[in-house]
Amino acid sequence: QVQLVESGGGSVQAGGSLKLSCAASGRTFSSYTMAWFRQALGKEREFVARIMWNGRNTVYADSVKGRFTISRDNAKNTVYLQMSSMTPEDTAVYYCAAGRLGATSAIASYDYWGQGTQVTVSS
Numbered sequence: 001q002v003q004l005v006e007s008g009g010g011s012v013q014a015g016g017s018l019k020l021s022c023a024a025s026g027r028t029f030s031s032y033t034m035a036w037f038r039q040a041l042g043k044e045r046e047f048v049a050r051i052m053w054n055g056r057n058t059v060y061a062d063s064v065k066g067r068f069t070i071s072r073d074n075a076k077n078t079v080y081l082q083m084s085s086m087t088p089e090d091t092a093v094y095y096c097a098a099g100r101l102g103a104t105s106a107i108a109s110y111d112y113w114g115q116g117t118q119v120t121v122s123s
Contacts, residue, residue, distance in 0.1 A: 002026040002112040004096045009117030012086055016121070020081040022096030022114055030074040033103040035110060036081045038092035038119075045095070047105040049081065059105060063089070086121045093118050 008020040020036070035050035049060045049070040058070055067086070072079040079096060096114040103109035 002029065002032065002098045004098060004112055004114035006094065006096050006114040006117040009094060009119045011120045011122065014087055014121055014123050016086055017082070017084040018086065018119060019083070020094055020096075020117060020119070022079045022081075024077045024079070024096075024098065026077075029077040029098075031101070032098040033101065033109075034070075034072055034079040035097045035099065035103065035105075036070060036079075037095045037097060037107065038090075039095070039116075040092040043092075045107060047107075048094070050099075050103065050105060051079065053101070061105075083119070088121045088123050091119060091121050 003025040006022045012018050033052050036048040037045050038048050039045040047061050051058045051070045051072050055072050069082040093116040095116045097110035098112040099110040
């Protein structure tokens with residue numbers, strides 16, 4: 001069982017930066033693929049980024065590539081999402097998720113989810 005708690009959401013102006021954190025409970029955190037998803041109002045939840053257990057393999061959605069960076073600290077049981085050059089289209093609730101080895105960008109790949117944190121980007 002893994003429990004995930006996101007933090008770091010808030011409001012920022014277009015062009016600004018924000019860093020999200022996701023703290024995980026459980027001794028097996030380092031074995032999970034971790035990911036960030038987001039869901040804008042009235043839209044489906046979408047993949048943002050994922051990182052493998054070793055921290056060396058990352059995948060990004062085209063919409064955030066070059067602007068967002070996912071990272072993890074297995075010693076702290078924490079995964080991060082550094083967001084920069086933000087636009088109003090980045091406004092959404094951001095969710096942290098944990099999946100088993102081999103998890104892809106699909107929502108169904110992930111077994112555990114956080115409660116989400118709101119990010120609002122104003123123009």
